[in-house]
Amino acid sequence: MMRVSGGVTAAKGFTASGASAGIKRSRKPDMALVVSEAPAVCAATFTTNRVKAAPVLLSQRRVRTGLARAVFLNSGCANCMTGEPGLRDAVVLSRQAAKALGVPERQVLVASTGLIGRRLPVARMQRVMPSLVQRLSRSGHRRAAQGILTTDLKTKETAVAERIGGRVCHLGGMAKGAGMIAPSMATMLCVLTTDAAVDRGLLQDTLREAVERSFNRISVDGDMSTNDTVFLLANGRSGARVRRGTESARRFAAMAQAVTRHLASLLVKDGEGATRVATIGVLGARTGAEALACARRIASSSLVRTMLAGGEPNVGRIAAAAGASSARFRPEELEMHIQGHLVVRRGIAVRLGKTLARQLFAPREVAIQLHLHAGRGRAAVTACDLTAEYVRINANYQT
């Protein structure tokens, strides 16, 4: 497998574009379009929040048809808690895109991100739609990736190429993250495209598995969004056929995982206000589920995350979060390493000198590993720190 450039248009037969409709006050790009030249098999995962945005409700319905030609996205406004009128707004915009592209309306998927509780400025967006369609190109991936950002500082794109059945195929994508990122669901917007030919069931299974191992293993602030959406479109243009239970399926799954994991790592590093990232590994739990629950509890602890922002480890906070999780273990057998250095032995904190303590937290990425000595379950979650900048961003976030 090789990393390649091109993001969401790295795969053959996909084009993309981005534009500004002034939804964001900053006048930065806030609309994006991704189009497949041929009908693509589509898979998706959505937020598990009971409160779902209008575009989520609409896309959930449309994904059931199994085919998609385009994804229309916007940032700056989540189109959530807008009721039936909000749903109509999403329909109207997708209809306009469908007409301009000459594709069936039901094959246009939609996604929004931004402030909750505001209606989309539909008229302004409609005025920009023609130029969004006109500008579609292979090189539009970067502008499309810009069009979905909110408080993100950087665009998030990646793609890989791999040989399947003698043909080179591609899988790539773009994502946005920053805030309302919590484990246990796909908490962001992400569009993935591939030129492999994959049937719908296998495509959905591959996506679900990849999301579980990537986006569901990161935590920014423990909050769950109303708009989370991941799409994967497969148009078959490479001629590479992926079949369940064969080497081709294994390779394709590896591609999906490489891309989603890379995007997930970009998401957590660009978490709101983030200055340091920690990967929390839990070994020796009674089950994999308990290991994951333990790692997630640590990753979302405010005290662990402010500790990450500070200059020194505080093993008590990590152990207290582990002890408050549902993982069963004997505290007197707990072992912990930070950056490979033993910091808790048989439940007792090892006294670290000031110099060593600071050294352990000098890097921008640190590894924290707990061994519960209760079984063979293991899991890892990546978290970013909680800084005054996160508070500043979120205390003032209106529009």
Next chain:
Amino acid sequence: MMRVSGGVTAAKGFTASGASAGIKRSRKPDMALVVSEAPAVCAATFTTNRVKAAPVLLSQRRVRTGLARAVFLNSGCANCMTGEPGLRDAVVLSRQAAKALGVPERQVLVASTGLIGRRLPVARMQRVMPSLVQRLSRSGHRRAAQGILTTDLKTKETAVAERIGGRVCHLGGMAKGAGMIAPSMATMLCVLTTDAAVDRGLLQDTLREAVERSFNRISVDGDMSTNDTVFLLANGRSGARVRRGTESARRFAAMAQAVTRHLASLLVKDGEGATRVATIGVLGARTGAEALACARRIASSSLVRTMLAGGEPNVGRIAAAAGASSARFRPEELEMHIQGHLVVRRGIAVRLGKTLARQLFAPREVAIQLHLHAGRGRAAVTACDLTAEYVRINANYQT
């Protein structure tokens, strides 16, 4: 019932004192002693964290005897993750206190709060113990209340008097809070005393109920401490007898609830870095448990809490937290009021003008009420905001 002064020594037959042993670098009081002149029936609740500090393990054992004469507490060091040596330290100090007081060692309860993973400076504490005992007095309640503070800005004391069976009796106490305050457990140190005569079973039931309705209804940061302890000592010195199933038990329970609720409200207002407090009421849930789960999820959301720190409500964040909780409801029926003002009607956000939005968040205490229209369950949780000051305190907290 009347509010009276005197805190933990408002009840007859109790004395208290505080002193500094230099456990805290600040040289502020860091040791406290509360003593009953006669053996007192005792009740207690402790942290449910798997990782428990040495003083919790020791006090859990001693509380089983049902009688206590004294509580010895310290701040600045949690004596947690210190293994067998830490347990021995707690035993050694309680033994010294017992000898100086002339009471059985098993009747001395202990509690610690502060940094996890450090041993107590036993020798220094032993040198201060004699003067701590010498200074015991009815007026020592305030110094005792100072001796248990960590990052708290204010001491937390309260007491009430009530007539039971023709006799005036008292119930009062002191508490510390500030950080690692999460719902679902008694997350702080608290010593309560009363001169009512209450048998052990009823005392424990009354305490458990009072804690459930007070300390378990607040949230500062969602983190669960390893040291949480609430003691209630009843020495019977008022001559007022409390009997199960009678008016006396009802009055006594009301006293316990008044005191614990007042202390809980002081705790949340003095949460680390707190500038604004919100009481989140949930009505119309399918069950009381679902109402509570919903209120807690909102109260511990980072995005809701940074919103509280900012100047304007963002109903999307509140609704998103509700939707991510285990409470079952139809989003299109959600109704929300802030300060009595309708902000969400049938799941749709009501557009607020800038002026009104700012007015709603002008007070330092705000009321947020959700109606789920799914049943009759109701609950309320009080939370404080998440500020840059919280991050500053916790990024730098190393004694």
